[in-house]
Amino acid sequence: MNYRCRSAFKLLEIDEKHHILKPGFIVIDCGASPGSWTQIAVKKVNADGSDNNSVKGKVISIDRQLLYPIEGAIILGNTDFTEASSQDKVAKELGGAKVDCVLSDMAPNATGIPDLDHENIIKLCYSVLKFALKHSNVGGSVLVKLWQCGDTKQLISDMEKFYRSVKAIKPKSSRSDSAEIFLLGREFKGLKVT
Numbered sequence: 001m002n003y004r005c006r007s008a009f010k011l012l013e014i015d016e017k018h019h020i021l022k023p024g025f026i027v028i029d030c031g032a033s034p035g036s037w038t039q040i041a042v043k044k045v046n047a048d049g050s051d052n053n054s055v056k057g058k059v060i061s062i063d064r065q066l067l068y069p070i071e072g073a074i075i076l077g078n079t080d081f082t083e084a085s086s087q088d089k090v091a092k093e094l095g096g097a098k099v100d101c102v103l104s105d106m107a108p109n110a111t112g113i114p115d116l117d118h119e120n121i122i123k124l125c126y127s128v129l130k131f132a133l134k135h136s137n138v139g140g141s142v143l144v145k146l147w148q149c150g151d152t153k154q155l156i157s158d159m160e161k162f163y164r165s166v167k168a169i170k171p172k173s174s175r176s177d178s179a180e181i182f183l184l185g186r187e188f189k190g191l192k193v194t
């Protein structure tokens with residue numbers, strides 16, 4: 001299928017069930033290297049304009065590692081998503097437009113110390129969540145990967161403040177012996193400006 005890595009099947013499975021990627025959508029793919037989620041997102045939202053009968057979407061992909069070009073996607077390689085300057089770059093690419101779906105398959109380098117690894121991945125999730133709250137369309141969605149840990153409940157409860165539905169998902173294509181799960185927040189409620 002020419003996907004750059006097996007993670008592709010996790011997103012395909014999630015999207016088949018929850019339909020988070022639609023033609024015309026604006027998508028941010030955080031932790032995108034080597035690029036299989038971006039490959040899928042480009043096709044699903046028609047970011048490459050290959051489907052003349054559908055509206056064209058946009059995919060902006062970020063990774064702190066090198067990310068080789070993918071036709072139809074805006075690629076920000078060597079870019080740490082957690083840095084304010086990186087998120088400014090993404091915002092610049094958005095040009096004021098709001099995002100329909102924020103994806104994160106980001107994972108920190110495992111230290112082998114479970115508490116530290118969990119703390120690090122939770123930090124990544126909150127960084128994605130904060131970005132999503134600032135830049136999403138009302139009704140938008142966010143999908144984040146994490147390793148199940150003591151902080152999972154708190155993250156779900158924080159997401160529930162801003163999304164009408166929050167689901168924990170374990171795709172069949174994710175190894176059953178791994179603690180990996182995905183949290184999907186749907187129908188962003190919007191932020192009240194006071």
Ligand SMILES: C[S@@+](CC[C@H](N)C(=O)[O-])C[C@H]1O[C@@H](n2cnc3c(N)ncnc32)[C@H](O)[C@@H]1O
Nearest residue numbers: 031033034035036037063064080081105106107
């Ligand atoms: C499991 S891989 C992603 C695979 C990707 N979804 C795909 O389908 O090809 C996790 C990625 O997260 C990236 N990552 C981890 N921390 C990051 C950060 N702070 N900013 C940007 N990317 C990060 C890593 O460099 C790595 O490439």
